[in-house]
Amino acid sequence: MPRHVFVPVFYRQTPNAQPAVDETSPDEWLEGVYSNQLLVVSPDVKSSSTIPSLMATMLEALAPVDGDRALEIGTGTGYNAALLCHRLGDSNVVSIDIAADLVNAARERLALLGYRPTLGIGDGTDGWVGGALYDRIIATCAPNRIPQTWIDQTRTGGRIVSPIATGIAVIDFDDNRQGTGHFLPGGAFFMPLRPAPRPADLGSQLADITSANATARSVELDESVWFDDAFRFIQALELPGLRFLTTLPDTGVTIFTHPDGSWARIEKGTVAQAGPQRLWDIVEAAYGQWDELGRPGRDKFRLDINPHVQQVRLDGTDATWQLPAVP
Ligand SMILES: C[S@@+](CC[C@H](N)C(=O)[O-])C[C@H]1O[C@@H](n2cnc3c(N)ncnc32)[C@H](O)[C@@H]1O
Secondary structure (H helix, E strand, C coil), rough: CCCCCCCCEEECCCCCCCCECCCCCCHHHHHHHHHCEEEEECCCCCCEEHHHHHHHHHHHHCCCCCCCCCEEEECCEEECHHHHHHHHHHHEEEEEECHHHHHHHHHHHHHHCCCCEEEEEEEHCCCCCCHHHEEEEEEECCCCCCCCHHHHHHEEEEEEEEEECEEEEEECCCCCCCCCEEECCCCCCCECCCCCCCCCHHHHHHHHHHHHHCCCCCCCCHHHHHHCCHHHHHHHCCCCCCCEEEEECCCCCEEEEEECCEEEEEEEEEEEEEEECHHHHHHHHHHHHHCCCCCCCCCHHHEECCCCCCEEEEECCCEEEEECCCC
16 A cells, blocks of 8 residues: 555654654655654644554554454545455445644545445444444553443454554454453553643643752662653553653753643753652552562463453453543
8 A cells, every 4th residue: 555645744753752844855865754653743743643563563452354344433544444445345435533734634645546335423432333343452552441432433353553652452242242351462552532632731840840949769679760761551551641741951950740630840850740649659659569460571461341341451461441531
């Protein structure tokens, strides 16, 4: 599938993940488009073209068969929708995105290649009832839990593949719409399902954080543990929405913020914390628990879904984590 048709421009990212909005040179553009990389495709970083190998892994896990109807949440560039059309035929594919401009651009690009799936503009949290029921639902933006609408719109025996807590969940549904799922081994850092909960005003919160006189203690764990890929999974289960920020390069200050307004500031081996939750206490405790559990990777976890609860559990143990109440 030609990716360049779907990614006419991408934006370079700085180390702080800020967008570089200058258009790339033709050579760099083609090289980037045909590399196994995530490409940011909107200057406000609200959409990206997923890493091709991750898209392939997710589609393999989706395992659609001839005649299946599929819904994609997060049309973005339209590339993944084109792959679904190639496999299932246009009439069996519905793809939706919250951003009208992306959907309109994707429609034109798909048509250039002769694909005319049903495209919708709307909040993916609601699924797309017009095309239901689906045999397969694939999400390329990350909810905190599987929205009930997706479950309601999935046929008995159907499958949902979705990012959850930095992993990819593969969930099968039985006659009673109970879901049983597992996680793929690799990490998957998708953009959240919008509108994601955000701190009301990160700018003023940051000013508070850098000047605040919060209670401080010595850190027991270096903040670099946050980047341990396998640990990121448990940490995302414990603290969905946790964000990492460095203030300025070389200041040695690391800041974590949470949508509920909690923050932690780590500087020279000391952590200051404030807000409804003590973020770094939770991260350190989660790290201790993960260590005791033998540092399991994502593929050791299971996901159970019923109308009342969505729960991740570590296979062969009593350790469980409830997914948040709101998608
Ligand atoms: C990683 S991109 C999707 C990549 C896409 N599948 C492709 O092949 O290019 C994530 C997309 O999810 C969309 N999105 C975010 N929140 C959404 C929501 N609530 N409903 C529908 N789409 C959403 C974003 O606009 C963005 O285009």
